[in-house]
Amino acid sequence: MRGARPGFLTKMLFLNAGLVLWAAHFGFVYGLTGVVCARGLGTAWPAAVPFVVAFATVVAAGLSLVVLFAAVLGRGPGIAGEPDPALRVFWRSVTGGVAVFGFVAIVWSGLPAVLIRPCA
Template identity: 35%
Template sequence: MAAALYFVTNTLRMLSGVLIWGAHFGVVYIATALVCARGVQNLSWLGVGIVAWMVTIATVMAIAGILIILVPAWWNLHRHRPQSATPAFIDWMTVSFGGLALLAIVWVTFPVMLVPIC
């Protein structure tokens, strides 16, 4: 049972950046679709549209979530020399997938901010 728990927790840790990006992708595009379907795309607060606010909040939360996972893995990878290859591989994959997820979040955010809604 301990081996299965170790496998699941490490797999989720390695893929956490991709999972957070997937949640961000879903929130951004579902929120945009709902705003368009309800016809409230012209709502604004402080001169900024409601979709831009939702995307900004979702993006900041997603980036913060990824950095919470990525920074300790980066620290472990470059500060501590692990005795075996497995912890180094797990940290390396966490940092790699987290970096790719950060790039994906930027690529998801740009079209929503630059292209007119609806």
């Protein structure tokens, strides 16, 4: 389990990286909006929300693209160094697919920030 080769957990985490990023982004933007609006933190905070959400969206979407490129290039835990070619192809395509899904969902989550006024 231990040693030079990445373990089960690392491999699984990388396989799911795109959607883990989505979950982190989602939790962050929802939590931020929720706390800012529920606690009525003046006007400066709500005004900042769209920009913070947009920034978080760019960062998370960018990271999901990094994962996608890593998968395309055959890098990353579970792909690089996997001796079984069928398993390597599998890990690579699922990692890449998950990253694509993560990317789309992150962008969708970010869209409302441009269109909807916070706390209304």
